[in-house]
Amino acid sequence: MSEIETEEISTEQPDEPASEAPARSAALVMAIAEAIIFVSDEPITSKILGEIIGEDKQTVQAAIEELQKEYEERSGGLQIREIAGGWQLATRTEYHEEVRKFLKTRPSAKLSLAALETLSVIAYKQPVTVPEILEIRGVQSASAIKTLLEKRLIVTKGHKETVGRPMQYGTSKDFLIQFGLNDLSDLPSIEDFEDLSITALDQQQ
Amino acid sequence: MSEIETEEISTEQPDEPASEAPARSAALVMAIAEAIIFVSDEPITSKILGEIIGEDKQTVQAAIEELQKEYEERSGGLQIREIAGGWQLATRTEYHEEVRKFLKTRPSAKLSLAALETLSVIAYKQPVTVPEILEIRGVQSASAIKTLLEKRLIVTKGHKETVGRPMQYGTSKDFLIQFGLNDLSDLPSIEDFEDLSITALDQQQ
């Protein structure tokens, strides 16, 4: 990748600064490159970085190599890697165990839309059975219910005394905690938002 | 904040392996904390970091403050911030132009004056009801409240036990994050504004 020697250019005046920007210090180019690599979803090439920063590719390449060296030397939790022809900020492999451990314990309050829908039906219609949820949502909710049970947001509430004695579900104490409710009467009703214009509610998508 | 000195521990043995490890070097704690802060989607507290790393909260807190200082001193493209009670890695404000250019984002839609006013009443008077907001602002705030709910800057805080049981509102964690606050006590007191506004008015005489 670095067949082109860049030392000469970098120390002196990066005389032909690409677009309108005047000569930037190497430290500044490093800092901006670092910020952009950080926010990028994908590995980013020196070329693209150069276009954004307004410096030529070589200057940027040299700056990032310097940055990479800096990361090596301080041996913190992160590294700059060259991947698929671009640059990327990533955790150092040494700490993969702790990182993995953390990623597993992330907040459990996050729900898929299917789970959220199912939860809302259970919250407002409890106690409610699976067939009843199906009727309201128009979709099978089995896996959503499983998720909600696993996350302890819902609990079983005994069998309903009808044909087939289907299981009924309701929300749990954890549900109240997760959603910051004192008790179920704290659940907002449609009337609570009437002032805020209900029509707007379904516009929002 | 950093009453606890950690240097003594650091120089010794970094040899001890991960999991239930006892005393780790401060540098190691810093590195792991940095890696986890990096991968976390949300600001992460010293407490959770401590649990993952297997060190007490104070050790972690001290390590991160050290890390934060390190970031300050190298003045690269990134910074460690304390936000909404947790730690976060983010770009430095200086480079917002280049980052924005790369992300091709414009500054996100600003809140209207009405929404900002409503938000400030909610922030300082929480939990607060719609009629109470009306009293202070002298204008209906329905659409502003709806906007704030949609943007997750405010949340419902249960019903107030008065006539009509009106819904109460308060600010959310997202509010802290979007306004760069560690917690609500970071907000300047409302009385500070009192002096300010009166003197401003008097000066005009």
Add this chain to the structure above:
Amino acid sequence: MQSTTEQYSFNFLTEIPEIVGGSSDELKLKLGEFAGPLDLLLYLIKQEQANIFDIPIAKITNSYLVYIRLMKSLDIAVAADFIVMAATLIEIKSKMLLPRDPAAASDAEEFEDPRKELVDQLLEYEKFKSAAQMLYERSTVEQAVFKRGAIESDDNNAEISATVFDLLTVFQKIVLRHKEEVSLEIEREEISLADMIKALRKRIFAELELNLLTFFEDFHTRRELVTAFIAVLEIVRTEEVKLVQKATFGDIFLKKVGVGSN
């Protein structure tokens, strides 16, 4: 709908309000965004360089009314709250014009400045207005800070975090969706051809002359329109009804044969 209340500001969000003092004594107001009647009032007081504790109520009331009239003339919906404030101002103004009851005046306790409540409200509001400014500045700074991009290791997307508001919103959407499905079912067993012909015949006989356009306007779905069209053809074929067009390219009428035919 109350949400219209704050829409008065949409046209001129970016404008800074300003009163331009012309050569005549007529005040010219440049419209800007006012967050409410208190905001406008505070602005007018500052424009007049008046002391907030001694508001020249007559003058301020006049300016306030000028502004509201201007809003009206520009077809901006003037919110009820603005009009309420106008009424309050007029009330205070008239109270101040009344000669003070000399008997009551001697008793200092009795006399309360009619402006006091308004001043208190303004002072309270002013604090939150300043706080709003502070929030604005903070958010501007925050918008210059960016967090890292998505990384491969986290299975993001597909997951959303939720509040109670989301819960209700989602529930409402489900209910709406449910209702739509139900109403669709009803439409499916919509009016049959036989019923359509019956209805059409009834109308022609009652009205003697029926504009086809009016008739078709009652139907919305494709299916209904097709049924209606077939019903028209059928009734013309089988009954004493004919199609009449009074002018070229004019509307077509269904007429009972033998009634005032031309």
